[in-house]
Amino acid sequence: MGGKLILLVEDSPDDELLTIRALKKNNIANEVVVVRDGVEALDFLLGRRAYADRNPKDLPQLVLLDLKLPKFDGLEVLRQVREDERTCLLPVVIFSSSKEESDLVECYRLGANSYIRKPIDFVQFSNAIKSLGLYWLVLNEAPSSSGTP
Amino acid sequence: MDDRYKTQERLIEQLQEEIEARKKTEKELREALLRANVVWDQAFQFIGLLTIDGTMVAVNQAPLSFSGIKKAEVLGKPFWEAPWFDRSAALRDRIRTSLDIAVKGELVRFEEWLRDKRGTLRCIDISIKPVRDDAGDIIFVIPEGRDITDRKRAAQELRESEERLQAILDNSPAVIYLKDPDGCYRLINRKFEELFHVERNQFLGKTDQDIVSKEVADKFQMHDRAVIESGGAIQVEEEVTHDDGLNSYISLKFPLRDIKGEIYAVCGISSNITERKKMENVVRESERRVRAINKELEAFAYSVSHDLRAPLRSIDGFSQILLEDYSDVLDELGKSYLVRARAGSQRMGKLIDDLLKLSQLTRGEILKRRVDLSRLAREIAAELQEDQPEREVEFLIAPELVAEGDEALLRVLLKNLIGNAWKFTGRAGRARIEFGALMSAEGGVTMEPDEPVYFVCDNGAGFDMAFQDKLFGAFQRLHRAIDFPGTGIGLATVERIIRQHGGRVWGKGVVGEGATFFFTLGP
Structure with missing residues (x-):
């Protein structure tokens, strides 16, 4: 594999480490960029502030988005991503601890592509990452540009 | 001859004139008498004429028709022996005694129950009045009577109806009262008496100022004025302090109108809603508390589902990493401890999930x-x-x-x-x-x-x-x-x-x- 990058929006260093390890162990070699709050995630995606020199057209292949985040939470990030025409088609997978029905409903309503609950069992966690990588990075065909052409 | 004849003729003329005059007088008298008789006999009132020894010498038609008796049965006989009074000896005695008083110059008046021709008792307002001549001597006695049964019955019915209403009012749990437009109480029920420690007969005519503070009285009167001004019923909440403290009432107030349509009183029916209000407050308060607790629980459940799981993931994840990456430096016992750590965190994950499920059960309808x-x-x-x-x-x-x-x-x-x-x-x-x-x-x-x-x-x-x-x-x-x-x-x-x-x-x-x-x- 390789090529396009994965944006991991995650404020917990432990979860970040576990996720990256699981990706590696499952031979997902894509570059992983980690941002640690909602504002940073939007800055990265839209090429603002610290990421002003980034080409916003160069979008990640997949965003793994946690819900509970400092500053803007995951729902707010998702809302803004879907509102902006440059990122509205970007594949966003919610990767959260929450199994609250209200969170699920709200995420799908805002246009999340998928919702995966982080398992406690690391073996299951790793399997989830493996399936997720296989599906979104290999099987899934995304439009050539993740925004409107 | 001629003169004598003339004198005779004049005499005859005079005589004839006199006869004519007399005839006219007689006719006039007859007519007057006829008129008097018509009045006498058509009068609604019972009228008689007695000599001072009580003998009836005249009677009009009304009392005869009333009892269905003939004039001959009473004329020339003592008044008290007339069939009108044959209901009892006591009645005859009363008539006789009254006559004795009347002939001494005093007017006597009383009510008695007499039988009519159908045998029905009727209440008669009887008066016996002495008549004096020019010298001031009593020469006749005039008994009169008037049937007042209907009036009497109406009065009694009215009294009964009032008593009935009062009984209903007195047994009502509501406070009921009537005030005139000046704010003076005209009627109160027993509940009113109990609550304000007043006695009906002494209290009527008094105003709100006599029972409550000026502030409260002003409020009551403001509501009464609203009824008079609007001319319709209003419903208001009123508060007043009794022995047991502040009480709340829901008062229905409405105007009462006289025959001309003018408001002569404001009627109020006040039901005590203190308990209801207390209960409502209790219910409202507990609902508020339940909502707050539910909200808190929801927040708690959310935080449990989210925050408590994260550290468990770390424990399990890093234990697994140790097992995977450091198996060569760990002996079997060390590895078994890591396995236990993982099992523990997974069991806790299960507990959290079950607990959440339990809390979710009570949330939905x-x-x-x-x-x-x-x-x-x-x-x-x-x-x-x-x-x-x-x-x-x-x-x-x-x-x-x-x-x-x-x-x-x-x-x-x-x-x-x-x-x-x-x-x-x-x-x-x-x-x-x-x-x-x-x-x-x-x-x-x-x-x-x-x-x-x-x-x-x-x-x-x-x-x-x-x-x-x-x-x-x-x-x-x-x-x-x-x-x-x-x-x-x-x-x-x-x-x-x-x-x-x-x-x-x-x-x-x-x-x-x-x-x-x-x-x-x-x-």
Whole structure:
């Protein structure tokens, strides 16, 4: 594999480490960029502030988005991503601890592509990452540009 | 000759004139008498004329028609012996005594009940009046009478009606009163008397200032004025202090109008709503508290689901990484500790999930429908068997047990009870699980008659009845995890579902012989 990058929006260093390890162990070699709050995630995606020199057209292949985040939470990030025409088609997978029905409903309503609950069992966690990588990075065909052409 | 003739003729003329004049006078007299007689006899009033010894010398038609007697029966006879008074000796005596007083110059007046010609008693207002000549001597006595029965009856009916109304008012739990437009009380009921410590007869005519503070009185009067100004009924809340403190009333006030349509009074009916208001406040307050608690619980549940899981993931994840990356530096014991750490964090994850499920059960509204419990039980049995095909368990599921309830919740309920039975018969030789229903008394607890009591019975590990009060508490376990694993949430869940349905659940068990759980689903 390789090529396009994965944006991991995650404020917990432990979860970040576990996720990256699981990706590696499952031979997902894509570059992983980690941002640690909602504002940073939007800055990265839209090429603002610290990421002003980034080409916003160069979008990640997949965003793994946690819900509970400092500053803007995951729902707010998702809302803004879907509102902006440059990122509205970007594949966003919610990767959260929450199994609250209200969170699920709200995420799908805002246009999340998928919702995966982080398992406690690391073996299951790793399997989830493996399936997720296989599906979104290999099987899934995304439009050539993740925004409107 | 001529002169004499002329004189004669004049005399005759004079005579004739005189005769004419007399005739005219006579005619006039006759007419006057006739008129007098007409008046006399047509008068509504009973009138007679008596000599001073009481002999009746004249009587008009009215009293004769009244009693159906003839003039001859009374004329020339003592008045008291007339048939009008034959009702009793006492009546005759009264007439006679009254006559004695009248002839001494005094007017006598009294009411008596006399019989009319149909025998009906009528109330007569009787007066006996002396008549004097120019010299001042009493020469006649005039008895008069007037039938006042109807007036009397009307007055009595009015009194009775008033008494009736007063009785109704006095027995009303509401405070009822009538005030004139000047604010003076015209009528109050007993409740009013009790509450304000007043006595009706002394209080009428007084105003609000006499019973309450000026501030309160002003408010009452403002409401009364609103009734007079609007001309219609109003409903207002009023507050007033009694012996037991401040009381709230809901007062209906409306105008009363006279025959000309003018408002002559404001009537008020005030019902005490202090208790109701207190209850409303209590209910409002507890609703507010429940909402706050629910909100808090929701926030708590959310934080549990989210924040408590993250560290568990770290414990499990890093233990696994240690096992994977450092297996060459760890001996078997070290590895087993890591395995334990992982098992512990996963068990806690399960506990958190179960706890969340339990808390979610109470949040949603329950949707009651007809539910085929037998079908649910069969499906659950099949699932259990599918999960552990190696086990041999005999299921006895009564057919056609249909109940009213929330299907999703009842499935969880049966899954817990039958799942428990499945689990606790794991070590039984010939495992048997039964689901059925019986009528109230058989369950050992008296319930509504005809209310079915469902039960799930097994021949598994059972439990000690000494701990039965701990059966349904969350995290309460009566068995060691090594024997029968579990989080201790199952029966707490069962209890909550039953409670939501308005039913009851209880268990019976004997250690080593089995357990039976009974439940009802409420009305």
